[in-house]
Amino acid sequence: MTTILWVEDQSHWIERFKPVLESTDFGVGRTEVVTFKFAEAACQHIRQAPKQPDVALLDAHMGGNSLAGLSVSRALLKRWPGVPVLYLSEHSGTDIEQEAFEQGGTRDFIAKHQRNVEAVLCWRIRAALRQAQAGGGEQAGDEMLRSGSLSIDTRTWEVYWRGTRLMNPANARRPLAPTPRKILRFLVEAAPSPLSTFQIAEKLDADPERFSYANYRQHIRTLRRAFDQAEEETGAFTERCKAGEGIVTFGDEESYCWRPDHG
Numbered sequence: 001m002t003t004i005l006w007v008e009d010q011s012h013w014i015e016r017f018k019p020v021l022e023s024t025d026f027g028v029g030r031t032e033v034v035t036f037k038f039a040e041a042a043c044q045h046i047r048q049a050p051k052q053p054d055v056a057l058l059d060a061h062m063g064g065n066s067l068a069g070l071s072v073s074r075a076l077l078k079r080w081p082g083v084p085v086l087y088l089s090e091h092s093g094t095d096i097e098q099e100a101f102e103q104g105g106t107r108d109f110i111a112k113h114q115r116n117v118e119a120v121l122c123w124r125i126r127a128a129l130r131q132a133q134a135g136g137g138e139q140a141g142d143e144m145l146r147s148g149s150l151s152i153d154t155r156t157w158e159v160y161w162r163g164t165r166l167m168n169p170a171n172a173r174r175p176l177a178p179t180p181r182k183i184l185r186f187l188v189e190a191a192p193s194p195l196s197t198f199q200i201a202e203k204l205d206a207d208p209e210r211f212s213y214a215n216y217r218q219h220i221r222t223l224r225r226a227f228d229q230a231e232e233e234t235g236a237f238t239e240r241c242k243a244g245e246g247i248v249t250f251g252d253e254e255s256y257c258w259r260p261d262h263g
Contacts, residue, residue, distance in 0.1 A: 002026040002129070004033045005053035007042045007072050008088070009062040013112065017088070020118045026054075026129055039068040043075040052080040055128055060089040060096045060109075069096075070103055077105045084128040088112060088121060093168060098175035101156045107131070109178050116210060123205040147188050148260030157181045161230045169225035176226050179204065180219045187247065187258040194250035194257035213254040220247055220256055 036042035062068035084107045092111035100106045107128045145152040151160040159166040168174040201211040227237035
């Protein structure tokens, strides 16, 4: 049995997602979803519960408190350091998401308002469970993936270019969204080999029939603009990509690859 501890203060979300989760087989039989509407009640349960849940699913902003989800995450990781923590929130791409990743222990941050969100949620939970079963959650806090002038914190997924953290190119005060960050990490880990749309969809646990080359291309554009922003030179990084350095389009195969600078 898979046990999901879910903290969500709005009944309509519970009514929408709980039946989906309970009817999904995550690989070990039936699924039990234990729900709490208040962060304080969840924290009390965590302190007293005899058994660790297989995965924790948290809302971020509850009862007017933008730190509510973070407080539950801290209680979870204090009691069970290896438990996978995912957020299902309306605050994706905001400072709340940034704080969740910077606090540590966050595996994913899923936006509630997206197409096919029920399926996306189940894919992401499966991926977190697989990673936990493989022991992928126990990484040193200072573990960095480096390639030229690029550094990726493999614990928080934060990306740094020449010492500057990549931010959302549409709003420099907000963090770069999780999916572009993940795609960049996958490209760096695969380098010098390219990754096709299908390969990226598989790594993201996305439905290959729904994750198109247009989706992939849009995330790459977001990444290139984020690098441009970090350099404070309009279009400089994007131009280097066209010249074969950085995030490079690979042939006519709907693929991209990472080619580092010599930093």
